[in-house]
Amino acid sequence: MQGVAIPPFELFYEEHRAAVLRQLLQMLGRERAEDAFQETFLRALQAYRRLEHGEHLRSWVLTIARNVAVDALRRTKPADELVEVAADDHRPAYEELASLTDGLSPKERAAVVLRYGYDLSYEQIAAALDSSEDAARQAASTGVRRIRRRVSK
Amino acid sequence: MTIPADLDRRFRDAAAVLGLVDVAFDVVGSPVGDLFVAVSERGLTEISYDTRVEEQLELLARIAGPRVLRAPRAVDDARRELDEYFAGTRHAFDLSLDLRALPTFTVSVLRELARVPYGETTTYGELAARVGRPRAARAVGTVMNRNRIPIVLPCHRVVGSTGDLVGYAGGLDRKISLLELEGAR
Numbered sequence: 001m002q003g004v005a006i007p008p009f010e011l012f013y014e015e016h017r018a019a020v021l022r023q024l025l026q027m028l029g030r031e032r033a034e035d036a037f038q039e040t041f042l043r044a045l046q047a048y049r050r051l052e053h054g055e056h057l058r059s060w061v062l063t064i065a066r067n068v069a070v071d072a073l074r075r076t077k078p079a080d081e082l083v084e085v086a087a088d089d090h091r092p093a094y095e096e097l098a099s100l101t102d103g104l105s106p107k108e109r110a111a112v113v114l115r116y117g118y119d120l121s122y123e124q125i126a127a128a129l130d131s132s133e134d135a136a137r138q139a140a141s142t143g144v145r146r147i148r149r150r151v152s153k
Numbered sequence: 154m155t156i157p158a159d160l161d162r163r164f165r166d167a168a169a170v171l172g173l174v175d176v177a178f179d180v181v182g183s184p185v186g187d188l189f190v191a192v193s194e195r196g197l198t199e200i201s202y203d204t205r206v207e208e209q210l211e212l213l214a215r216i217a218g219p220r221v222l223r224a225p226r227a228v229d230d231a232r233r234e235l236d237e238y239f240a241g242t243r244h245a246f247d248l249s250l251d252l253r254a255l256p257t258f259t260v261s262v263l264r265e266l267a268r269v270p271y272g273e274t275t276t277y278g279e280l281a282a283r284v285g286r287p288r289a290a291r292a293v294g295t296v297m298n299r300n301r302i303p304i305v306l307p308c309h310r311v312v313g314s315t316g317d318l319v320g321y322a323g324g325l326d327r328k329i330s331l332l333e334l335e336g337a338r
Contacts, residue, residue, distance in 0.1 A: 008210035008221040009174070017156050034157075038164045045173040048220050 004054040012048075013041060016058055020065045027069040036072055040065040047127030056120060063110055063128040070106060101143065107131075108143035115140045162225075169227035175218030177227030180204050184239050184334075185327045188304075190231050193217045196249030197231055199301050202323040216254050235304070241334065244271035246305045255301075258284075262296045269310045272335040276314045298322050304331065 007015075020040055024033040043064050101109040110129060114120045120128075126136040168174055176198055178191040189209050191199040198217060201209060206223075213221045230248065237243035252260050265283045269275050277290040277297070286292070297308040303323060309331040313319040321328035332338045 006219045008214040008219055010210055010222050011207070013222065017161075021156055021160075034160050034163075037156075037160060038167055041164050042167060042171065042173060045168055045220055045222075049175075049218060051219075 006048075006051050006054040007057075009045065009048055012044075012057055012061075016061050017041070019058065020061055023062055023065050024069055027066070028072055032072055036065070036068045039068045043068065043127075043130060047124070050123055050127060052121055052124065059114070060120065060124065060128055063114060064130070066106075067110070067129055101147065104143045104146060105139075108139045108146070111136055111139035112143040112147070116144075165222060165224045166226050168222055169224035173220065174222045174224060174227070175220040176213045176216070177222055177224035178206075178209070178213065179223055179225045179228040179232070180206075181228065181232050181235060183235060185323070185330050188235070190228050190235070191221075192228055192231055193251045193253075195251040195253065197302055197305060198251040198253075200303055200305060201301075202303075202327065217251070238304070239334065244335075248305060250302060250305070252301075258286075258292070259296050259299075262293055263300070263302075263306050266297075266300075266306050266308060266311070269307055271307075272337050274310045274312050274332070274337055277311055277319075278314055280311060294319070307331075310335075310337070 017037075021033065021037050024036045024040070027033075028036055040061065044061050047064075101112050104112065107129060111125055114125045114128060115122070122133045122136045122140070125140070126133040129136055129139070131139075169177055172194065176191050176193040178189060178199075181188045181190045186202060187204045189199070189201040189204045189206070190197075191209070191213050199209070199213065203209065210221050234243060234246050234248055238246070252263065255263070261284045262280060265280055269280075277293045278287070281287055281289040281293045284293075293311075297311055298320070300306055300308045300322065303309070309321060309328045318325055318328055329338065
């Protein structure tokens with residue numbers, strides 16, 4: 001797929017850093033948001049070279065941020081509260097899939113939304129979720145199977 | 154919402170220390186004006202008198218990869234050597250150079266150029282002769298004009314056969330300043 005060119009990282013960082021910090025502040029509070037901010041952009045740097053195109057970079061980096069925040073919350077909160085960690089900014093593709101993906105785990109939901117809402121490759125999704133490509137593919141397919149089962153009921 | 158300066162700096166430092174950037178840059182002050190300085194893991198990639206960052210970023214991404222980040226810390230060695238050069242205490246640079254993506258002829262001319270001693274000048278024709286292409290003075294001029302790493306690769310030390318300064322991509326005033334600093338004029 002020949003998409004939008006990948007911008008030099010500096011421009012990507014300058015464009016999205018405020019949105020990332022805003023999301024992390026909402027999810028984690030000031031004290032923990034700053035470490036998570038650094039972690040988010042270090043993960044993005046690590047994955048940046050493997051990007052295939054420059055589309056949907058905002059949702060891509062916000063997904064990384066959400067995963068970093070979920071990891072941070074997991075270290076301090078019991079697991080069953082995590083499902084309530086919700087997306088905050090306005091995202092049309094997410095909105096469309098929101099009702100369908102409601103019952104999925106955060107990882108499955110992220111994988112399904114990034115794959116089918118934003119048309120990202122599994123490689124990019126893996127980078128966003130900080131997992132392997134196989135795990136990303138698995139999360140998306142488990143998610144889709146779960147949705148199908150519910151829709152067909 | 155703006156990012157706290159301290160948070161921004163910590164991220165940039167960490168990225169540089171962890172080696173996660175393809176090429177780091179910063180703007181470095183000097184007596185001949187601000188310099189855009191870029192460094193990759195292979196070495197000094199670019200010095201430019203043109204400090205319009207956005208245009209430089211695209212060029213660097215093409216040369217070294219998309220992970221181009223302003224990271225002052227990664228440029229510290231280059232900054233220090235340049236400061237020493239402009240203070241007159243350094244006559245040769247120890248920085249390694251990233252000459253990636255340059256044609257063979259260009260690289261051989263630049264390697265010859267690097268041997269022209271501090272405070273001395275040579276001519277386009279002499280340089281051409283030294284790379285075994287005595288009639289390629291004009292092509293050598295083009296290489297000087299496009300030199301990606303001026304000052305460190307001293308194209309300011311190359312003059313016309315009559316001693317005329319001829320030209321300098323950074324402007325003749327800068328060429329004169331550098332030659333005066335080195336006591337070559």
